[in-house]
Amino acid sequence: MATAVEISRQDMNTFLAAQGFQEINIPGTKERVYSKFVTKTVCLRVYTSIVGESSRDTGEDAIRTVLVTKVNDVVKIIGGDKRVHRVEGWRNNLQNRLDRWQEQLGPACPKCQSPTIRRRSRKGPFWGCCQYPNCNSVQPISEPTRQPPVVQSRQSQADEAWRDRMREKAAFATLERKQEAKAYFDEMRAELEANGIYDGDDEPLQKLALVGDRPPSEW
Numbered sequence: 001m002a003t004a005v006e007i008s009r010q011d012m013n014t015f016l017a018a019q020g021f022q023e024i025n026i027p028g029t030k031e032r033v034y035s036k037f038v039t040k041t042v043c044l045r046v047y048t049s050i051v052g053e054s055s056r057d058t059g060e061d062a063i064r065t066v067l068v069t070k071v072n073d074v075v076k077i078i079g080g081d082k083r084v085h086r087v088e089g090w091r092n093n094l095q096n097r098l099d100r101w102q103e104q105l106g107p108a109c110p111k112c113q114s115p116t117i118r119r120r121s122r123k124g125p126f127w128g129c130c131q132y133p134n135c136n137s138v139q140p141i142s143e144p145t146r147q148p149p150v151v152q153s154r155q156s157q158a159d160e161a162w163r164d165r166m167r168e169k170a171a172f173a174t175l176e177r178k179q180e181a182k183a184y185f186d187e188m189r190a191e192l193e194a195n196g197i198y199d200g201d202d203e204p205l206q207k208l209a210l211v212g213d214r215p216p217s218e219w
């Protein structure tokens with residue numbers, strides 16, 4: 001299990017202030033909360049789990065990111081509440097969460113201009129008005145169209161895989177490797193000659209020697 005790390009008020013403040021967040025006061029909420037506008041009507045909030053100068057106890061220690069909007073002076077949570085655990089690397093994890101609010105927020109509602117958020121039905125995802133059930137306008141989410149897969153024959157797939165492997169190996173073909181390959185080539189030719197099956201065609205041997213049959217990690 002990952003060990004919880006202490007996050008000081010100062011750590012969090014430095015991290016969030018650099019991204020334009022400001023601490024806000026929410027009556028009745030003990031933990032420190034930061035907020036910034038991401039659109040004209042939507043704020044991204046971070047519930048930091050920090051009370052006073054340091055983190056809360058384990059169990060209440062997750063940091064949460066929440067999208068909120070104000071509707072008739074009432075703050076409404078419209079999405080998010082993704083938890084970021086107070087572990088080593090929390091800055092990266094929190095950053096990822098903060099960077100992903102766009103995925104939740106859709107275009108303005110065409111009926112009432114309120115923010116819309118990502119919802120899911122049996123028919124798939126859609127942008128739903130945050131005023132639901134007062135406004136039940138929905139908009140389809142246009143997913144990027146998938147390209148039909150290129151149909152390849154088994155042979156061409158195998159060829160392509162082989163070429164990829166060769167390219168990968170060629171990238172590792174350092175001078176040292178080439179010298180090693182030369183020695184390998186000489187050795188193979190000597191072996192073919194010794195067995196009386198050397199036909200004078202060096203090219204396949206050179207290729208084989210240069211590429212070898214070992215993964216790059218073993219070179």
Ligand SMILES: [Zn+2]
Nearest residue numbers: 109112129135
């Ligand atoms: Zn609406």
